[in-house]
Amino acid sequence: MGLCWMGLLTMTVKITTLASMLICLCQPTTAKEVSRHASEGVETVAELARRCGAGSGCGNCHRQLAQVLHNARVLQAEARSEDQRSSQSIAL
Numbered sequence: 001m002g003l004c005w006m007g008l009l010t011m012t013v014k015i016t017t018l019a020s021m022l023i024c025l026c027q028p029t030t031a032k033e034v035s036r037h038a039s040e041g042v043e044t045v046a047e048l049a050r051r052c053g054a055g056s057g058c059g060n061c062h063r064q065l066a067q068v069l070h071n072a073r074v075l076q077a078e079a080r081s082e083d084q085r086s087s088q089s090i091a092l
């Protein structure tokens with residue numbers, strides 16, 4: 001059983017897409033997982049490493065992990081702010 005070139009190309013694209021979604025390769029972790037941990041209160045790469053292992057290997061991902069954690073916090077703050085504005089406008 002062999003793979004045709006289209007099957008091979010499709011498999012390559014899927015593997016490449018999966019790899020690009022991973023932030024930490026030592027402890028395979030996606031940005032979505034990091035965002036979830038951020039929403040549960042994780043604020044630093046050290047906390048994230050203790051919690052799920054992401055960033056506990058070579059350290060090459062630390063900058064990206066910190067960026068995703070930061071972005072998640074900013075989005076959460078914006079969402080809270082929007083909620084407050086909505087509840088204030090309803091109260092008026």
Ligand code: FES
Nearest residue numbers: 024025026057058
């Ligand atoms: S890639 Fe994340 S610790 Fe190595």
